[in-house]
Amino acid sequence: MSDIGKVRVRIPSSIKAGDVVRVRTLVIHPMERIERDAQGKIIDKKYNYITKVTVTYLGKTVVSFDTTQSVSENPFFSFAFKATDPGQLKVAFTDTVGGKYEGTADIKFS
Amino acid sequence: MTEQHGFSRRSVLGTLGVLGAAAATGALARPGRATAQTLGMQETLDAGLKRVFGGRPIKDAGGLVKLDVPLIAENGAVVPVSVEVNSPMTPSNYVKHIYIVADKNRIPIVTRVAFAPEAGQAYMGANIRLGETTDVRAIVEQSDGTLLQAKREVKVTVGGCGG
Numbered sequence: 001m002s003d004i005g006k007v008r009v010r011i012p013s014s015i016k017a018g019d020v021v022r023v024r025t026l027v028i029h030p031m032e033r034i035e036r037d038a039q040g041k042i043i044d045k046k047y048n049y050i051t052k053v054t055v056t057y058l059g060k061t062v063v064s065f066d067t068t069q070s071v072s073e074n075p076f077f078s079f080a081f082k083a084t085d086p087g088q089l090k091v092a093f094t095d096t097v098g099g100k101y102e103g104t105a106d107i108k109f110s
Numbered sequence: 111m112t113e114q115h116g117f118s119r120r121s122v123l124g125t126l127g128v129l130g131a132a133a134a135t136g137a138l139a140r141p142g143r144a145t146a147q148t149l150g151m152q153e154t155l156d157a158g159l160k161r162v163f164g165g166r167p168i169k170d171a172g173g174l175v176k177l178d179v180p181l182i183a184e185n186g187a188v189v190p191v192s193v194e195v196n197s198p199m200t201p202s203n204y205v206k207h208i209y210i211v212a213d214k215n216r217i218p219i220v221t222r223v224a225f226a227p228e229a230g231q232a233y234m235g236a237n238i239r240l241g242e243t244t245d246v247r248a249i250v251e252q253s254d255g256t257l258l259q260a261k262r263e264v265k266v267t268v269g270g271c272g273g
Binding site: 022024028033034042049051057060061062064065066067068069070072073075076077078079080081082084099106 | 190
């Protein structure tokens with residue numbers, strides 16, 4: 001699990017100014033699910049899963065996801081944003097054990 | 111007498127103050143846990159909907175909300191879901207939140223997506239877990255507070271929640 005926190009951000013190869021762009025992003029993360037003992041009782045421990053995904057573009061939060069353990073392992077998210085100016089698109093993930101993972105993509109117009 | 115016991119009014123108040131401060135910082139030191147609790151709770155569907163939406167009426171979305179889920183999911187651990195809402199996304203009329211709800215999951219409220227008008231389009235996609243065959247809903251909260259809902263059943267061959 002040394003790959004935890006690897007983030008991939010995929011943007012279309014050519015973007016025009018003013019386009020609404022769809023972005024796909026993926027993070028390598030176990031998203032631990034709740035475990036139960038033989039009696040069906042929940043084992044009380046600190047589960048490590050992502051609770052927050054924030055997408056920032058030109059310094060402004062455009063989309064944010066609040067996530068729970070019902071989200072798959074190595075979660076994939078997609079979203080749209082309006083590309084108005086060239087700049088950086090940043091996707092930040094936060095998990096329950098204080099891990100912070102980031103991926104960026106440079107938005108350039110062709 | 112009180113001074114002899116070492117419980118002067120001043121010292122008692124001082125101690126209480128320190129304890130109070132410790133309690134306050136203790137509570138503030140775990141905000142991550144607190145926010146996780148508000149969404150990732152084990153509850154029934156009705157309790158979850160009531161807690162999040164407070165009994166506000168949820169209207170059927172008709173053609174406004176496009177919910178894309180597979181009819182049959184062979185593996186419940188990874189079910190792709192995507193939602194697209196037909197909305198102008200202007201500062202006066204935009205989609206504030208999209209909630210993904212899986213009726214029979216132990217944690218029914220799967221995710222909440224918040225949008226700013228700058229997003230240009232209310233679109234989201236994610237991979238979710240489903241414990242068993244269940245209805246999946248997309249509940250859309252618009253900037254004026256209206257709630258819209260689209261619902262589809264997903265047949266799950268192998269459950270993926272475990273929890």
